[in-house]
Amino acid sequence: MALFSGPLPLIPVPTANRRDGEPVEKTPSVVALGGGHGLSASLSALRLLTQDLTAVVTVADDGGSSGRLRRELGVLPPGDLRMALAALCDDTDWGRTWRDVMQHRFTSTEGVEGSLDNHALGNLLIVTLWELLGDPVAGLQWAGALLGARGKVVPMASVPLTIEGDILTESGGGLRVKTIVGQAQLAVAAEGGNVSNVRLLPEAAPACKDALEAIELADWVILGPGSWYTSVLPHLLLPELRDALCRTSARRCLTMNMTNDTKETQGMTAVDHLAVIKRYAPEFTVDVVLADPAVVGDRAQFEAAVAGMGGRAVLGKVGSSTGKPVHDPLRLATAYKDMFGEN
Incomplete structure (x- = not known):
């Protein structure tokens, strides 16, 4: 049984605005x-x-469940978007339950190479909403409504991004520069050398309009x-x-x-x-x-x-x-x- 089933109160933030001499x-x-x-x-x-509150989330992930969905379906990687939604879930039994559902990962039976292995259910749910609605932002809004999210989650770009960078590594007694493509590979390769010349592909990818408006x-x-x-x-x-x-x-x-x-x-x-x-x-x-x-x-x-x-x-x-x-x-x-x- 939950110790507290109501929403957490917002902590009021005083501003310089005043009404009838009192802080608003x-x-x-x-x-x-x-x-x-x-x-x-x-x-x-x-x-x-x-x-x-608006969360603007990176869409360059190419590993794990997100990477598989991105490669197989050509969609934005949903993993980081899912995590942002889970962080904003309503602090009620309903919100916490749906947060746990979104974060649940499937594990195949030992010895079985299952197609759902390591997929987060929330990733599948988000991609389903995208396919039904044809709009990534609208799909995330529907997912947020399910969790009672305190805020909005949007992708930073309207297309999947690829991140690459150069790593300076030791080779044959000397140093050489190696280009690493992909967020997952870059994070691993960075352990063996210093990251430099990081870039996004496509270079002029369109940013999400909702993200730009929220920032403005x-x-x-x-x-x-x-x-x-x-x-x-x-x-x-x-x-x-x-x-x-x-x-x-x-x-x-x-x-x-x-x-x-x-x-x-x-x-x-x-x-x-x-x-x-x-x-x-x-x-x-x-x-x-x-x-x-x-x-x-x-x-x-x-x-x-x-x-x-x-x-x-x-x-x-x-x-x-x-x-x-x-x-x-x-x-x-x-x-x-x-x-x-x-x-």
Whole structure:
């Protein structure tokens, strides 16, 4: 039996607007960009602050269940979109049950090579809605309605994307550059060398119109956390989306990961992470970079790097108390709430 069957209350965010001399509490319009577990962490926090929330999700995944559906049916990879919907599910028995249904994966009987093995039911459901409705955004809205999602989920592009990058590896006693094609392969190959020259294909792919509109109308845009090269950076590699992020009147926040040492970013510091963003999108500026003090390293150097991107560093303990390098939703929500309430 559920301990709490009603929806979680929204945490009011004070604004500078006033009515009859009293503060007016208004939830901000927020767009969160990313993919995978990083975006899920951000959405789990933001859903406590506002229902005017849009998740813009990467569509370059080519591994696992998503990769199989993409190759076999020519559809957008649904996995990261499914995870975003699950993070926004209504906090009731209904919402949590359908979240678990969406996340359920089939496992074939041992020794049987089944066609459903490792497929997430939610991926199949989303693709079914796409085929019936002929519209990826509409299909995601119907899936969101089933979960009672607190917010909207849209793909970053209207076509599947391919991410590729160059890896510098040791070979025959020397160094050579190897081009890796595909998000899944790039994440694995990055363990053996430094990632460089990351790019999206097709280069001029159309961005999702709903994503562009949401960014234009937002009060805040939040990029990250997530896999730096394959979940965060792609939003700045897609020309139309990058232009929208640079033009928007919304305030911009870059949320750092809870660890600098991932498969894709071995040996990199927090400052190196910022340098990647600045290298690929020099025109992209930020108002705030949110980070846990545990990951910033040299604080003065980090603050100087943030200032070089036009913003200021906000440091706060936002990590999980378990010691795992993941964000705690409530701590992250508190940090975002304080950030939203500032003039």
